[in-house]
Amino acid sequence: MADIKTVIAVSKSLDAFEAAKEIQQQLNHPDISFVLFYCSSAYQLDELAIAMTQSLDNIDIVGCTTAGEITPNGYGKKSIVAIGFSSKYFSISAKIIESMDNFSIIDAQTTINELTEQCSLKELSSIKENSFLLTLLDGLSTKEELFLQTLNYATGGIAHFGGSAGDDFNLAITHIFYQNKFHQQAAIVMLFNTTCSFEVFNCDHIKRPTEKLVITKADINSRIAYEFNAMPAASEYAKLLNIKISDLTPEIFSLNPLAVKVGGRYFIRSIQKVNIDDLSLTFYCAIDVGVVLTAVEMDDILPPLNDKLESMTQRLGKPELVLTCECYFRRIEIEQKSLQSQAIELYDKYNVAGFNGYAEHINGIHLNQTLAGVFIAKNNAKKIKLNE
Numbered sequence: 089m090a091d092i093k094t095v096i097a098v099s100k101s102l103d104a105f106e107a108a109k110e111i112q113q114q115l116n117h118p119d120i121s122f123v124l125f126y127c128s129s130a131y132q133l134d135e136l137a138i139a140m141t142q143s144l145d146n147i148d149i150v151g152c153t154t155a156g157e158i159t160p161n162g163y164g165k166k167s168i169v170a171i172g173f174s175s176k177y178f179s180i181s182a183k184i185i186e187s188m189d190n191f192s193i194i195d196a197q198t199t200i201n202e203l204t205e206q207c208s209l210k211e212l213s214s215i216k217e218n219s220f221l222l223t224l225l226d227g228l229s230t231k232e233e234l235f236l237q238t239l240n241y242a243t244g245g246i247a248h249f250g251g252s253a254g255d256d257f258n259l260a261i262t263h264i265f266y267q268n269k270f271h272q273q274a275a276i277v278m279l280f281n282t283t284c285s286f287e288v289f290n291c292d293h294i295k296r297p298t299e300k301l302v303i304t305k306a307d308i309n310s311r312i313a314y315e316f317n318a319m320p321a322a323s324e325y326a327k328l329l330n331i332k333i334s335d336l337t338p339e340i341f342s343l344n345p346l347a348v349k350v351g352g353r354y355f356i357r358s359i360q361k362v363n364i365d366d367l368s369l370t371f372y373c374a375i376d377v378g379v380v381l382t383a384v385e386m387d388d389i390l391p392p393l394n395d396k397l398e399s400m401t402q403r404l405g406k407p408e409l410v411l412t413c414e415c416y417f418r419r420i421e422i423e424q425k426s427l428q429s430q431a432i433e434l435y436d437k438y439n440v441a442g443f444n445g446y447a448e449h450i451n452g453i454h455l456n457q458t459l460a461g462v463f464i465a466k467n468n469a470k471k472i473k474l475n476e
Contacts, residue, residue, distance in 0.1 A: 154256070160440060185275040199239070349382065
């Protein structure tokens with residue numbers, strides 16, 4: 089049987105057992121020891137948990153629900169995408185945090201220590217130099233910022249990216265899959281130790297800032313902004329865009345984002361929805377009274393990603409896999425601008441797979457309207473002694 093590093097599998101069947109069978113058939117290789125999957129929330133999740141566990145017997149499985157799936161053939165909907173990893177090239181450990189409440193620095197250090205110890209047993213490659221972390225979080229928990237900041241204290245400089253689970257934009261319940269079961273209000277931290285060259289990255293397409301809005305009334309726990317500039321938030325945002333409040337939709341949010349400036353850079357704080365009863369706005373990321381939000385003009389969405397992937401190809405070699413967590417609003421923009429064919433061409437060229445979610449994570453930061461990922465090259469990394 090041919091040597092493999094990773095394999096991507098896709099099923100569009102909404103029957104849980106048929107879908108799991110199709111995934112297993114595509115991932116049928118003796119070297120695969122770990123499977124990462126992303127699925128639509130349209131599945132009967134209890135059935136899917138049983139089906140995936142039965143079909144991928146004796147294989148470690150981790151996953152989450154999505155707001156859309158990403159494959160080398162473009163965007164999927166009501167489907168499953170799964171990535172199998174060969175034990176010859178990857179040593180992967182995973183740990184679930186069943187509640188993100190009260191996650192402490194001690195908990196973070198214990199988590200990283202346990203993951204490192206598990207990966208080290210295989211003695212594949214240097215943990216510090218040849219590893220990256222992947223996080224999957226409940227996308228509607230409102231606990232992501234503090235969890236990621238706390239985890240980041242313990243990573244020891246290991247590169248980290250991730251995404252927050254979705255639910256096909258129903259904004260009701262998101263799920264994380266670990267050890268035969270779907271979980272809510274949970275987080276999963278994975279450590280990937282590999283002999284492959286890789287680079288963790290993120291990409292946005294902010295062009296320049298324009299007008300500013302100050303949050304003058306908010307509920308930080310629910311991420312609701314009640315007022316901008318002492319006026320109803322939805323009214324001020326609609327006024328800024330010169331449209332009616334009734335015209336504020338996810339499509340408008342994706343094309344006209346608001347951002348905060350941190351350390352000289354702008355980071356988008358995506359609007360989740362308008363609350364018609366009081367004209368407030370609910371956000372996907374943390375907000376607070378006094379925070380200055382800046383309307384930003386966006387550049388073309390695909391060229392920055394193409395440039396970044398091409399740059400990594402030049403440095404690392406041809407891609408084996410580009411594993412991504414992409415904001416759902418980026419997908420909306422691509423679809424609104426009829427750029428699907430260009431996206432398919434790009435994703436096929438670089439073998440991109442992943443999911444659309446409600447937020448992205450990069451080195452302890454919780455982001456919106458970006459693409460975070462890891463570029464895994466076909467080439468092996470520079471040999472590093474395990475005792476270094």
